[in-house]
Amino acid sequence: MHTPTTPDRHLSREESAGYDRKVIDYIRNAAAHGLYEIRGLGAKRALPHFDDLVFLAGSASRYPLEGYREKCSTKTVLGTRYASKPVVLDIPITFAGMSFGSLSARVKEALGRAATELGTSTTTGDGGMTQEERQSSKTLVYQCLPSRYGFNPDDLRRADAIEVVIGQGAKPGGGGMLLGQKVNPRVAKMRTLPEGIDQRSACRHPDWTGPDDLAIKIEELREITDWEKPIYVKVGATRTYNDVKLAVHSGADVIVVDGMQGGTAATQTVFIEHVGIPTLAAVRQAVEALEEMDMRGKVQLIVSGGIRTGADVAKALALGADAVSIGQGALFAMGCNGERWFRDGVHHDATADYAAIGTAPGFCHHCHTGRCPVGITTQDAILEQRLDPLVAARHLRNYFKTMTMELTTVARACGKSNVHHLEREDLVALTIEAAAMAKLPLAGTNWIPGVTGG
Amino acid sequence: MDRLTAATVDATARTFDLAHATVRELNQFLHRELPSTAVRRVTVENPGGRHAIAAGLDAPVEVDVRGHGGYYLAGMNQHAHVTVHGNVGWGVAENMMSGSVRVKGFASEAAGASGHGGTLVIEGDASLRCGISMKGIDIVVGGSIGNYSAFMAQAGRLVVCGDAGDALGDSLYEAVIYVRGRVKSLGADAREEPMTDADFAAVAELLGRAGFDHAPSEFRRIASARGLYHWNAEADQEY
Numbered sequence: 036m037h038t039p040t041t042p043d044r045h046l047s048r049e050e051s052a053g054y055d056r057k058v059i060d061y062i063r064n065a066a067a068h069g070l071y072e073i074r075g076l077g078a079k080r081a082l083p084h085f086d087d088l089v090f091l092a093g094s095a096s097r098y099p100l101e102g103y104r105e106k107c108s109t110k111t112v113l114g115t116r117y118a119s120k121p122v123v124l125d126i127p128i129t130f131a132g133m134s135f136g137s138l139s140a141r142v143k144e145a146l147g148r149a150a151t152e153l154g155t156s157t158t159t160g161d162g163g164m165t166q167e168e169r170q171s172s173k174t175l176v177y178q179c180l181p182s183r184y185g186f187n188p189d190d191l192r193r194a195d196a197i198e199v200v201i202g203q204g205a206k207p208g209g210g211g212m213l214l215g216q217k218v219n220p221r222v223a224k225m226r227t228l229p230e231g232i233d234q235r236s237a238c239r240h241p242d243w244t245g246p247d248d249l250a251i252k253i254e255e256l257r258e259i260t261d262w263e264k265p266i267y268v269k270v271g272a273t274r275t276y277n278d279v280k281l282a283v284h285s286g287a288d289v290i291v292v293d294g295m296q297g298g299t300a301a302t303q304t305v306f307i308e309h310v311g312i313p314t315l316a317a318v319r320q321a322v323e324a325l326e327e328m329d330m331r332g333k334v335q336l337i338v339s340g341g342i343r344t345g346a347d348v349a350k351a352l353a354l355g356a357d358a359v360s361i362g363q364g365a366l367f368a369m370g371c372n373g374e375r376w377f378r379d380g381v382h383h384d385a386t387a388d389y390a391a392i393g394t395a396p397g398f399c400h401h402c403h404t405g406r407c408p409v410g411i412t413t414q415d416a417i418l419e420q421r422l423d424p425l426v427a428a429r430h431l432r433n434y435f436k437t438m439t440m441e442l443t444t445v446a447r448a449c450g451k452s453n454v455h456h457l458e459r460e461d462l463v464a465l466t467i468e469a470a471a472m473a474k475l476p477l478a479g480t481n482w483i484p485g486v487t488g489g
Numbered sequence: 490m491d492r493l494t495a496a497t498v499d500a501t502a503r504t505f506d507l508a509h510a511t512v513r514e515l516n517q518f519l520h521r522e523l524p525s526t527a528v529r530r531v532t533v534e535n536p537g538g539r540h541a542i543a544a545g546l547d548a549p550v551e552v553d554v555r556g557h558g559g560y561y562l563a564g565m566n567q568h569a570h571v572t573v574h575g576n577v578g579w580g581v582a583e584n585m586m587s588g589s590v591r592v593k594g595f596a597s598e599a600a601g602a603s604g605h606g607g608t609l610v611i612e613g614d615a616s617l618r619c620g621i622s623m624k625g626i627d628i629v630v631g632g633s634i635g636n637y638s639a640f641m642a643q644a645g646r647l648v649v650c651g652d653a654g655d656a657l658g659d660s661l662y663e664a665v666i667y668v669r670g671r672v673k674s675l676g677a678d679a680r681e682e683p684m685t686d687a688d689f690a691a692v693a694e695l696l697g698r699a700g701f702d703h704a705p706s707e708f709r710r711i712a713s714a715r716g717l718y719h720w721n722a723e724a725d726q727e728y
């Protein structure tokens with residue numbers, strides 16, 4: 036019997052570590068097509084992450100709060116620096132910006148409904164604001180991206196906050212893409228593009244380049260909206276320490292740092308897996324930058340990229356984030372990679388549709404094709420019907436509620452009556468890598484690699 | 490203060506002197522108070538190169554800026570008609586939706602960037618990236634334009650009475666460029682195409698709007714070869 040712990044003794048069947056089947060498959064694909072792979076979702080490889088941290092809860096030296104009786108606040112305020120109308124949320128977990136175009140209008144509606152019930156925010160994306168989303172989402176953040184697709188002052192004034200997107204964790208330094216299958220008449224019209232083209236868009240903003248220009252751009256956005264709305268600046272995690280300092284200098288109210296695990300609807304795989312740094316390393320750099328500028332609590336920090344559970348949220352907050360945002364997790368909650376879709380009380384098997392695009396439930400990252408088997412990342416009139424906005428909204432609400440309960444459970448165990456009181460001292464690391472990146476002691480030691488001696 | 494007296498006499502006109510008032514006060518008036526007044530003409534004195542002057546207008550008002558403006562003058566304009574009696578910095582009339590903006594002097598980088606509508610006239614030269622990412626705006630430049638102009642321009646028309654710099658119309662979508670002078674180089678996927686009667690008529694109309702009297706026959710048409718609209722054609726083949 037072959038067990039994984041017994042090495043294969045047949046040398047004639049030894050798989051190469053450097054050229055394993057995955058690498059061979061990559062090379063053969065490249066040779067056949069002469070084109071890089073484009074796909075959806077985020078980095079698939081194992082990375083140092085929040086899983087490599089654990090909480091030190093209350094015991095004798097600190098006492099915990101009673102789980103069901105003592106209050107634990109989750110209220111979150113974003114944009115207190117300059118905006119006259121900061122964003123006030125009931126929970127520190129928000130929905131990340133995902134474009135109409137990558138997602139169907141029904142999904143945007145589901146996100147908006149869920150967010151409104153939960154007292155949190157949604158964010159538009161590359162492609163502009165849809166009526167569905169504005170109507171369903173009480174607190175809507177409007178993205179200003181390099182492409183400026185569908186960007187207009189009426190929507191700007193209708194928004195509750197503005198997010199200037201410099202980069203995304205899945206592709207720092209890269210522009211947007213939307214393959215032709217998804218550029219249907221409505222998407223094409225909103226983006227001022229010919230129908231059915233493979234859309235490529237700019238990686239830099241058209242009307243500013245450096246941080247000094249950005250400061251003037253932000254001033255313009257504030258002037259146009261009469262200094263009411265918080266202005267967020269979103270960066271993909273790379274030189275996070277410097278980028279956060281520059282964003283503060285540019286006048287941001289809120290900084291969004293998106294780590295390399297962050298999802299996407301369509302990006303070159305080489306970007307997804309090889310560009311940017313893990314969220315864990317980025318949060319620490321961002322917090323250090325804010326602390327050095329004495330901006331903790333004045334400029335809020337939102338962290339994203341691979342936030343999946345209440346534990347991840349709690350760890351991000353303990354490391355110094357004010358809130359998190361979630362993309363891929365929301366897709367999974369709505370049925371992404373599930374075997375079935377559900378309508379009118381009946382489950383329908385989707386496995387054949389996964390097979391048709393060359394994948395299977397559990398492995399799918401085919402958002403770029405527009406043929407989403409469960410009707411999430413599609414613009415196809417038939418496929419999009421597979422997602423019922425009300426059912427999807429319920430799933431999203433349950434998912435976010437679960438995470439919020441996990442978050443407050445951990446916070447109470449650490450003795451905090453407010454989730455924002457979680458702190459670095461509540462955490463230790465399980466691996467040397469995580470300890471070094473997060474600058475936390477390795478569990479059971481006082482050792483912080485690169486900071487303290489042996 | 491003669492001007493103040495004049496303003497009180499003529500209820501349809503109002504002057505802001507930025508030597509004393511702030512851009513915030515000017516814009517606040519234009520956004521919030523103007524619609525409920527009879528004011529139809531606003532004069533901005535001593536603009537002093539300040540940024541975001543008259544940005545975010547949303548009413549059919551005439552604004553005269555008597556001097557130089559900084560970045561994003563008349564940014565995102567809707568319905569208003571703005572004239573600048575001087576030069577402007579980056580991104581004049583960026584993302585304009587409707588109305589018009591006329592610059593009597595020169596414009597710095599990214600003039601009319603991502604504009605969705607309206608008309609931008611620059612009587613002098615425009616610097617780099619003029620008309621970048623334009624989405625339906627019409628831009629007429631009396632002088633020459635700098636490198637990388639009309640990069641990824643999606644819709645609208647850019648008329649250049651002088652010369653164009655390097656990489657004109659790089660990665661163009663459906664916007665059309667008309668140039669009278671020399672083009673230093675065309676960008677990826679931009680090509681010269683024959684002028685049709687519709688092109689001559691369009692140029693004549695745009696020159697008329699801008700008040701320039703060159704002959705449309707002197708212009709050449711640059712548009713997208715559409716070679717970048719789809720990824721590598723070999724993509725889905727098997728060998």
Ligand SMILES: Cc1cc2nc3c(=O)[nH]c(=O)nc-3n(C[C@H](O)[C@H](O)[C@H](O)COP(=O)(O)O)c2cc1C
Nearest residue numbers: 131132133134160161297298299300340341362363
């Ligand atoms: C389907 C999809 C579409 C996205 N579209 C955008 C977008 O238009 N603009 C943007 O800034 N980020 C976009 N993102 C990235 C998210 O805003 C966010 O940074 C990321 O999803 C967070 O990481 P997570 O997916 O691991 O939660 C998209 C992500 C997904 C999964």
Ligand code: SF4
Nearest residue numbers: 371372399401402407
């Ligand atoms: S199931 Fe749909 S949303 Fe999920 S990865 Fe596949 S195509 Fe994308």
